[in-house]
Amino acid sequence: MSNSTFAIGLDYGTQSVRALVVDVQTGEEMGTGVFSYPSGKNGTYVDPENPNLARQEPQDYVDGLVESVQLALADAEEHDAFDAEAVIGLGIDTTGSTPIPVDEAGQPLAFDDRFADNLDAKAWLWKDHTGHAEAEEITEAAQELRPEYLAKCGGTYSSEWYWSKLLHCKRTAPEVFDAAYTWVELADWIPAVVTGTDHPDDLQRGVCAAGHKAMYNEEWGGYPDEEFLAELDEGLVDVRRTLDDETYNTSEPAGTLTDDWAERLGLPADVPVAIGAFDAHLGAIGAGIEEGTLVKIIGTSTCDLMVAPMSEGLDDIPGLCGIVPESILPGYFGLEAGQSAVGDIFNWFVEVVQPDNLDHDALTERASKLDPGESGLLALDWHNGNRTVLVDQRLTGGILGLTLHSTPAEIYRALVEATAFGARVIMERFEEYGVTVDRIINCGGISEKNQMVMQIYADVLGRPQHLSRSSQTPALGSAIAGSVVAGAEAGGHADFDAGTAAMTGTKDTVFEPIPENREVYDRLYKLYRRIHDAFGVEGTEDDLYDVMKTLFDIREEVRG
């Protein structure tokens, strides 16, 4: 036995939930447990008739909570130093916006036999786009009546977000909508469950989900006002009345584990549970975010996160999907940007185009041998639209510079480079608005697996690329939140500064920009930016005559 204390982070992903047991003093990951949601296809109900639909089974979340924590504890027990009695806090992150319709007792309608087979009564997963028409309606109404609402979310309200989903349910499944007392984000519901918050009126909602997805901001007194919602649908006004205009950040406790849940999970009673937040935001904490640090979570898409001190104020930043006070760290604005597809673009090329049956490793090996500019190719990374800074789902990917000799490896590299150029646009947008990027920390599978990608990012962004030490940053960030709500006296941390200092770090490997690559990429980026603006920004009249010729010249120069 030692004096170590431990915190548990619960990370609700798209296909599974992971529990991670972490040493609060060192950040050492003692044990982990994963539970894959059994319902639907890979955990999600889909509709062959409607590719926009994605729903999940709330019961899977509860079953996964028990199973993943038990597995993680069993795994941690392998360490002599571990003792479940020394677990001092629990934090929770989830996907989002993933709202669940609940009844007056806070129970998901899906638990009710009447709705057992009704997909509209399940959890509406973040990537459910059934509300795209309603999203446009909300955007148009806000443009006219409440432009300030849009200024905080990049100018467009998304079909992935809270009110779009609710409004779509009201319009297409009124029997479900009418049966719901309110709708609760998954990130708020799990803390409520384990802390025994029975009535939804008593629910403490997190500012992260509220601010990034539900148009919540203290500037206008909280959630959108009833007059605005009434313009859309009276049903939304009823829901609005169930929402408390006080919200909380993840340094604050939602409560403590009930005796019943402590027993089911095998944990001490009264363990404090942090307010929930989204995976990306707690992931940024797990990566060690602080002022001046850009955390890039690179997966099928990316999430680019920064913080800026609220004491200094901050102008709205056009094209950013979210600017929300305390959505990441207390006292700071949480800033969220992102690319709609990154790994998904590489996967499209490998799995859909299937060039020469080459896999990622083989393509990467060949593409690594190419010099910047050598292929003469230039691509646009908009295969799934553009989230930042253009915020336009109707944009599409492209590639220029093709010849009769363009190889799969050249195209693969051009796609990687395109995502790096897209990342540079985001970084420059932060800096244009005074949010300086001093350091970049990458996390997510691609950053760990693909050195070529990281080197290209270093060369294109012109900044060293650091890698998060942990490969489970969301769960680690949640564990840090658990350690913070436990507090220093209980063997946790006084605040996030102390928590991230003790529990996070970066790997020794750092990808440094190579000056000659950077020089070529600076020239290619200028071309990228011109076609980016030509196709993406209204009113851009550019003479693109020299674009292909410049690519040609660069290619000839590089080839020597």
Added chain:
Amino acid sequence: MSNSTFAIGLDYGTQSVRALVVDVQTGEEMGTGVFSYPSGKNGTYVDPENPNLARQEPQDYVDGLVESVQLALADAEEHDAFDAEAVIGLGIDTTGSTPIPVDEAGQPLAFDDRFADNLDAKAWLWKDHTGHAEAEEITEAAQELRPEYLAKCGGTYSSEWYWSKLLHCKRTAPEVFDAAYTWVELADWIPAVVTGTDHPDDLQRGVCAAGHKAMYNEEWGGYPDEEFLAELDEGLVDVRRTLDDETYNTSEPAGTLTDDWAERLGLPADVPVAIGAFDAHLGAIGAGIEEGTLVKIIGTSTCDLMVAPMSEGLDDIPGLCGIVPESILPGYFGLEAGQSAVGDIFNWFVEVVQPDNLDHDALTERASKLDPGESGLLALDWHNGNRTVLVDQRLTGGILGLTLHSTPAEIYRALVEATAFGARVIMERFEEYGVTVDRIINCGGISEKNQMVMQIYADVLGRPQHLSRSSQTPALGSAIAGSVVAGAEAGGHADFDAGTAAMTGTKDTVFEPIPENREVYDRLYKLYRRIHDAFGVEGTEDDLYDVMKTLFDIREEVRG
């Protein structure tokens, strides 16, 4: 035995020479013989160190002449109606510009032991691009000194053409250049050989090669003047002095078969031999070209040919690679346009990208099931530059509208559509300058094999697509030339009108435009034209903001 007469067409292609025996009254193809050039790789000497180099062995041309004619005659003998004694004329077409350095006796330097292993002393095949720097030099000099020279060849003198090759030889292999008395196009050399034209000063050169490749035009008195050539290199002036300023079209005889050659070929003595021309131009005759008919030869690249009566005069047409009096038919301007790559683009996708290991048939089958506009894709067909109307080798291919779901079949169809849009630009350029297209006749492998391609061309061009009856149009056109130089009295034809009327035709299958497809393609063509101009035409400032969105809208509309 019958009263039938026959003509032979000799078609010197890139890999082989074909002889075709044709019934002069009906156009029936009685027999054919093919001889593949044995030297080099697939008949061409290449240099692993220099991808621009492509040379051929003149001896292969002579061996192929004998062998292919003998094979064709043996094949024709299977028909009871055939009699070699009834062969009344011989016509010859070749690739070009394919100049051969020859000595004072008209013998290729390659026949000289001193140069037996010297690739610079061989035939410089049409696709040899070693003279690209010299081509630029010639273009620049002409821009300054003789802009009229460029007006007839689309504004740019090509590295594939006569003077570029000679100048490159002078600069890099002066020992070969100095040993040559003159340089003779393959299309002129073969007729000279079989008619016993020993001294090059007696050579009758064809207007087709001279006009399309060697800056020959009666407007300025023939070949380029000595003052201009002296600016480039005095060596070119020496060659210029060997060139007779009188040239001939293919309705004129180069002479008659010598006794020796008649015997070697197994033909009657004194058979008249037509002046030679390029394969595409005699191919247009074999396809039945006449005023108002656009002949499209669709292969790895395309050649688009029309004729316009000289009696009416004709303005220069910007971007056309050639406008040459009588290069196709006597009394008509021969107009040549083309796309640098068509089949080559489809081959690139199948053979280099190798999507999902699908071949042309499988991709075509899937792509055929797609509706126009359904994929949301729009491609540029510039993988090998743009020959007409932009005349720019530095342009490259591209594709827009890619999503995470874009399939190989969708991309394949988009590439086919792009070549159709490129074909429409050419057709519209002809018509803008008063050369009306009343009928389109396609020939070449792709037009015969791929019905989807022909339907897309019908829909995009908005014109019925006819197919040449013969699949050997160049050899057939040469045989027609043979029948014309034989003359009506000898059982041939009085002129090409009579010859093509008797000997050519189209297939019963005609691809008619489908109105609803045409409507969508009209909309897509507008977008194609905008990106065509944006990247291809200097000074085009377009707001391309709506391009991707319009593609998106069309896609959504078509998908319903």
